[in-house]
Amino acid sequence: SDWKYLWLNESFATYFGYGIVTHYxxxxxxxxxxxxxxxDGALDRDALHETFPIEIPGGEHVVITASTAPIIYSKGGSVLRQVERYVGKENFKGGLRHYLRKHEYGCASSHDLWEALEEVSAMPVTKMMKSWIEQPGFPLVEVKREGDTLLLTQRRFTYLDKEAEQQWLIPVAIQVFYGDGQSKRISTLLESRSMHLDVGGDVVAYKINHEQTGFYRVRYLEGNDLEALGSRVATKELSQEDRWGIQNDLYALVRGGQVSIDDYLQFLASYSKEDAFLPLTSIAGNLFRAHLIFQGAREDKISSTGKSLLERVLSDIGFEPEPEERHTVSILRDQILWHLALYESADVLEFAAAKFSSLMRGQKLHPDIMRSVMQIGALQGDKSVFEWFTERxxxxxxxxERMDMLAALGSFKELKLIEKAQQYVLEEVPPRNKFVPITYMAANPHAVPHMWAWxxxxxxxxxxxxPMHYERVIAAIVPVGGLGYEEEVDSFFQGYMGKKEKAKDVIKLSLERLRINSRMRNSL
Incomplete structure (x- = not known):
């Protein structure tokens, strides 16, 4: 059982690491x-068929890889956040103290922690946690109104169809809005396949998974309910966590084939005045990934939507970093500069060209935009730009700086330069860093069509x-670079997995992601 409770160590380190930094x-x-x-990374990883429980059955040995880390670290930390919000912060602290005192200088297992939390909170923590750590996956909560009640139904959420009889004990927090302008929070535990919850009359809107404390997705079965939330997104009546969660769940449903990309793009109109990091970085990422997958008119529509929204955001925060600005503003700017360049924003291309030209002449550039400016410089660059990168x-x-330049090596537009960069990576880049430019090429729409053959x-x-770097190469190339070559890719890896046993897990999840992306591209 040595490895069975590995997740508890790593999940606590993850969760409390963030908490300590937040405190200071x-x-x-x-x-x-x-x-x-x-x-979000854990939700994406755990929505695949190829997943596993947080608590490893039998305590068998596990290697931390690109396949396992999102479950052991990220899902585990997120489930700890869920249980803390369920029992309350003070009960959570009290339960931890009780657990540590009771088992000091001794050995303990995860059920000892749940029992300690249960003793302090008088809530069914043990039963609830067993449903979250001993089975793979997570639920989708579907909701609709029936008179003065909400009908909540749960089933396992997967991107590709999968029959499953699984159930979870789900802590459900709901913010309910009434016609008189009042609102209240209702909490319950969804213990069965479905339940009716009385919310009273004159309800004008409701948000399931208030502040996104629960590790599950939500689907509103009636369009009017989503529209009502959209108006509260637009006025920022909902928290940024809720504004993030609504659109992010909707995009997950697009990936799952339950909602169209057009519906998602239409809902984003509610974010026309959004200014918070969390929803904006998520929207930008979702649009970017969709842009890589779709073709033709839908690709153009995604590009147009992204360009319109992100140009407004960039105008608000400014093209260049400001002293004392929030760290998340710096992160967002660097992200959307690159995305806007791919969406052919004239202002961004002109700004980055001037900055990159100055950099090539030896002038300094703010480190917070260094990577995106270098990427855009490569995107618009010629042979002389490639040579400048290799010399630098x-x-x-x-x-x-080298990591920023390796990102730029994966960002060329011209095929000849892409091929030169590919050759340079294999011949000149140090072994510890070779995978870096390859992963950027695998997310560069100009390089993607050539990555599988390469x-x-x-x-x-x-x-x-x-081996871990090779896993990252497979995970980066196959899900998008395999589009258009699905049968060839699948046929190759079916035989290849027998020869590369250690890479089997990442190959399986990469093939599954390819099937998800292929279905998205070919959806009506």
């Missing part, structure tokens, strides 16, 4: 970064990468 530096918006970087890489003494042609060289 609240202005860093760390919990928003936790939701975006940890919870050879002479730079800053690892941070992978096959250079398989022998790629197989010499460190």
């Amino acid at each position: 530096y609240p202005e860093w918006d760390i919990w928003e970064q936790f939701l975006h970087g940890q919870t 890489l050879a002479s730079s003494e800053s690892e941070h 992978y096959r042609s250079n398989l022998e060289a790629l197989e010499k990468f460190h």
Whole structure:
């Protein structure tokens, strides 16, 4: 059982790591970064058929890889956040103290912690947590109104169809809005497949999973309910966590084939005045990934939507970093500069060209926009730009700068330069960093159509990468670079998995993601 409780150590380290930083530096918006970087990543990973329980059955050995880390670290930390909000912060602290005192200098297992929390809170923590840590996946809560009640129904959420009889004990927090302008929070525990919850009369809107404390997705079965929430998104009556969660769940439903991309793009009109990091970075990321997948008119519509929204955001926050601005503003700017360049924003292309030209002449550039400006410089660059990057890489003494330049190496537009960059990576980039520009190429729409053939042609060289780096290459290339080659990709890996046992897990989840993306691209 040595490995069975690995998640508890790592999940606590993840969750409390964010909490400690928040305590000392609240202005860093760390919990928003936790939701975006940890919870969202875990939800995405755990929505695949190829997943596993947080608590490893039988305590068998587990290796931390690109396949396992989102469950052990990110899902585990997110479930701890869920139980803390369920029992309340003071009960959570009291339960931890009780657990530590009771088992000091001794050995303990996860059920000992749940029992301690249950003793302090007088809530069914043990039964609830068993449903979350001993089975794979997570639920989708579907909701609709029936008179003065809400009908809540649960089932396992997966992107691809899967029959499952699983159930969870789900802590459900709901913010209900009434016609007289009042609102209240209702909490319940969904213990069965479905339940009716009395919310009273004159309800004009309701938000399930208030402040996104629960580890589950939500689907509003009646369009009017989603529209009512959209108006409260627009006025920012909902918290930024809720504004993030509504659209992010909706995009997950697009990936799951239950909602169209057009419906998602239409709902984003509610975010025309959005100014918070969490919903904006999520929207930007969702649009960018959709832009890589869809083709033709839908690709153009995604690009147009992204360009309109993000140009307004960039105008609000400014093209260049300001002293004392919030860290999350800096993160957002660097992200959307690159996305807007791909959406062919004239202002961004002109700004970045001027900044990159100055950089090539030896002038300094603010480090918070260094990566995006270098990427856009490569995007618009020629052979001389490629040579500048290779010379600078050879002479730079800053690892941070080298990482920015490696990102730029994956960002060229012209095919000849993409091919030169691919060759340079294999021949010149240090082994510890070879995977970095490859992952950027795999998310560069100009390089994506060529990545699968390049992978096959250079398989022998790629197989010499460190196993974890090779996993990252597969996970980056296959889900999008395999589009248009689905049968060939699947046929190749079915035989290949027998030869590369250690890469089997990442290959399976990458093939599943390819099937998800293929269905999205070919949906009506």
